[in-house]
Amino acid sequence: MSSASSSSSSSSSSSASSSSSSSSSSSTSGTCTTFSNETEGPYPGDGSNTVSGSVVNALAISGINRSDIRTSVGSASGTAPGLPLQLTITLVNSNGGCAALAGYVIYIWHCTRDGLYSLYSTGATTQNYLRGIQVTDANGQVTFTTIFPGCYTGRMPHIHVEVYPSLASATSYANKVKTTQFALDRATCTTVYANVSGYSSSTTALNGITFASDNVFSDLSSSQLAAQTIALNGDTTNGYTGTITLGISA
Template sequence: MERKNFLRSLIVGAATAPMLLDACQKDSTTPSSTSTSTSTSTSTSTSSSSSSSSNSCTVAPTETEGPFPTKTPASYVRSDITDGRTGYKLTIKITIDSSSSCTALSGALVDIWHCDAEGNYSEYGGSSMQTTNYTSVHFLRGRQTTDSNGLVTFTSIFPGWYSGRATHIHVHVYNASGTSLKVTQIAFPEGTGTALALVNGYAKGLTGYTYNSSDNVFSDDTSGLEIAAVTGNLTDGFVLTKVINV
């Protein structure tokens, strides 16, 4: 059974939470052809260095697209993907580089999607994998085309988390003709003073949170290749930057 069909079968017929974790596991195969802030009055800022600012041309790891990929990504060409979801503002700046030439890849299509502050995805729900039914809405999903510097920018909110996974953003990159180049995920820095610590899981807190070292996608990323750089604060919002080599 093809992977996408397998993931689709999980959405329809999943009966247990462990199946969600299995669906989120690392995929080692190459893919085929203005927010409303709930900020308190804090001015603490965070910063972290990571491989996102590296000049390395190492190809980004290939990760799973599911279990909640955007169903019709070409329908959501937009830079502001908040769609009314509340949370701390997050500006997402992703640069796509060609690993073969170490140069910016212009004209590439970049799809991103992530969960909301409560850990829920749009376009899915009403099942044991996600009880809240958001099948008719499309928040926190979008597509942009890279500029001459290989850059796309999205306005979103800081993602929440759900059981078994660290906070993350999904990314699917295509060339200008629509051929898939890379499916991967972006991880967030952890520790005292980071954006993750400041946001503190929103209302859920971080009790029971799965950190990158235990996450079934990021745990083998010992070099921090998938970790973004995140700066900012609760009052002004945060900025995430990441270079992805394809």
């Protein structure tokens, strides 16, 4: 766990992030929202691109189906340091009365506290931490234990998400049924980056970006952005818990 110099509790407001342009057309059905389709960015690790001529596919790594994604699995053994974040995602059918979707796979990935991506960034190409999949339970839920994501130049803090219809299909990007991103609210990010050891570079990056200038979420309405923002509670000493309901048209 990262050391911290202050403790402040918070709950999230609107926030967002990720890597290229997006197609944003969230819609609301009952009490849940169909998330907009967002870019997977340049670091998906889902078999859709290469590094140095080799296909990068974290989905094929033994042990990638796990709840705690802070350490690398398979032949790698590194650990990503940072403030703990426990994230619970509830997957629902926004086209079917917001019913829970059981048996689907949710794949998430995000950057380190320094803004690096495992499998891709210099210094992290041999690691696969901060990536993982889980199968949704009867309530449509999965819970990941990870770290609070950092911020890098040009993007607001965010978590990438892909949804697959089954565990058997969660082997390649070709089978995904949703690609989107979760946002983290600016106020909580500011507090974490200013008070938790190791996040200083994220403070600098965050100071240079806003949701209005972010190239992924800037076209979302305030209600759309709110729906795609993780609700956070916790402090900079013990870490945070986050919850979000992800609506897809199933």
